[in-house]
Amino acid sequence: MNKGRIKVALALALVAVLAFVAVGARKTAMKLAQDAAQKVYVPPGEYDEFYAFLSGGFNGQIGVYGLPSGRLLKIIGVFSQNPRNGYGYNPETRPMLMTSHGFIPWDDTHHPELSQTNGVPDGRWLFVNANNTPRIARIGLKYMETEEIIEIPNSAGNHPSSFITENSEYLTAGTRFSVPIPQKDIPIDQYKGNFKGTLSFISIDPKTGKMDVAFQILVPGFDYDLAHCGKGPSHDWCFFTSYNTEEAHTLLEINASQHDKDFIAAVNWKRAEECVKEGKYETWHTPYAHNWFDEKKHMAFSEIKKEEKVIKPDQCPGVVYFIPTPKSPHGVDVSPDGKYILGDGKLSATMAVFSFDKMIKAIKEKKFAGDAYGIPILDFESVLDHYVKNVCLGPLHTESDGKGYAYTSCFISSEVVKWKWSTGEIVDRIPVYYSIGHLMIPGGDSAKPWGKYLLAMNKITKDRYLPTGPELNQSAQLIDITGDKMKLLLDFPTVGEPHYAQALPASMIKDKQARIYNLKENEHPYATKSEKNVKVVRKGHEVHVYMTAIRSHFVPDNIEGVKVGDTVYFHVTNLEQDWDIPHGFAVFGAPTSNNLIMPGETKTLVWKPEKPGVYPFYCTDFCSALHQEMQGYVRVSPADANPPMIWRGGGREGKWIVEQ
């Protein structure tokens, strides 16, 4: 053999080896992908294991997803109008979006929280906060619709909300943006000492779920960021993180990052209850809206309330203490056994784990390191149990798996870190794409997590999906946490910007889902329960059309007699009584959304026609083979005309009823 041949032979051998290695690596990658695919694959016709409720951030809704598949099951309109079904557009639901500032068609949903019994999600209700105009909403899990919204008075930037106590006694609310409380016109540079915060407790009626502002605690003007309440031994307490203890009012990025430590406010809500009972509070009169949906009347109502109980900590000693916490902490999380309280110190690579027992001891022994506006600051070392050292960059939030481990999301280093609650020992890390905010384990902030999956809700999507111009949907990633090593299973895009999420086993609520609104129980004042009862009523310039919809016709489908200057109310009742036969209703030129009307439901579309002509209306939901035929006409005559007032439809015809 000459040298040339040897070289060729060696080169060929090398290529063969490399090819073999490459094929091997590809096979391994494919095997991993197949394993992951199998774990998230839900075959056609079968169901997901968990319902997950993700907030929609600036889109103002709740998204209901199935896990592990990541299927989007439903969008629930909460603080934002939902053109899909008319929520917040039609007169039945517009009162849900009333506030003391008037009608607001938008907000920013952040932290969903399931109702709990004995510290465990019980499948009754889901709550979520509005960050911009402070509010909390309650969503019923039978109809999966928003049933109640309460505004939080004396507040701004309702971010540490809506976290729940162990037996759903209260939900938390608080001021991320301190403001003059009560509001007044003062120069912004007089922030220090003049701006205040409130930490509010919203009571929940155990039978009906109805919410009320129970009491508000007036606190110094820091930025109260997140919260979680205790369980087990720490049952009586809720914990709120704060940043900007510097009380900066401009360029907070720098000016609010000066202190090495900010505070966790530890609130003893049982003590607050005592003070309320003993009359140690002030009654204030800041107006706030309370809105609720009457399931039988298919209609929302709104009232303005004007009385709240405000507790000043110096009049109720023992109600609140500050725990120094490194540094500008974001999340505050409690271990499932209620023994540890963690401050996720956003700007610190080391997190402090506090002991509840030590906190109680420090309070008893008065181990204080001064006070802030009269509120005792506990001695850091006396409350500290241990550190989680060099956890990551930008730790934000922590959830638990119920097996002694905690999982912390890290925004800056873009990873999830698994560590041991009792020692702070780090046992695993996994990168996420990209820049995770909240994470969620089903029941992961409760006493008994279902520790099978972890959902990372990432803030930055970049190149994860096919590009869609500059604006991209946010990205969630599902991680298997059943083994020693975390395993990435699935990417899926989410609607809006999910901040936090909650999940529970599907079996807990699947069979309780309503399928229809029972027509017999429909108490809508304008319901039409049979085609026999269809009518058109004129009351001055108001025209009320009592209309029915069933596959595939409206009765009436011809309406004549409307004049410019009239306001027409189309009260459409869907007569169907079987699952999943909605009908839609839209009128040409009406400046509002369509209504999507569920079986047995009544909804109203309001229209003020401005020009004479003949206007079609139609069913917007493809309901049957003859859906295209499901249409009708309204004739609009000039204001001074005298058209016949008649209707036709369903083989019937009639004259309008004219009431004075």
Next chain:
Amino acid sequence: MRWVKALLLAAGVAFALGAATGVQAAQPKCAIQAKLPPKGLPKGLGPYANKTLELSPCVDKELAKKGEQLFEQYCSGCHKITQRYVGPPLKGVTIARSPEWIMNLFLNTQEMVWNDPIAKALLQQYLTVMRPPADATEKDFRAIYEYLRYIDATGKTEVK
């Protein structure tokens, strides 16, 4: 005294039996004589496929009255009695179809329109799948059936 008790018991049983057979024997004349369908009609698919729905030769007026209300509430948006509407006119349906077939259509609609030859042919003609109310019970459907029987027996749509 034990024999007294035994005698009383025996007498009681005999009386009960007598009363029961008595009712059957002395069938009262029907206030409304039903028009029964011929025997041997197809039963369709579903819970009544292998069952017989025993029909009284008399129309149960009270049940038909209840059925009339339910029909108004649940069926009238799609069915008229003598005219085609969304679905077929219903006059004569209780004579043309077996009671089992009608109950199966109520209780097992999707399978019926997929696989039963008569229901399939009706769907081809009317192009809309019947969707009986989700919350109605078998008793409710039986009442609606009795109302249809009343119509076929009397030619009237109002139960009086």
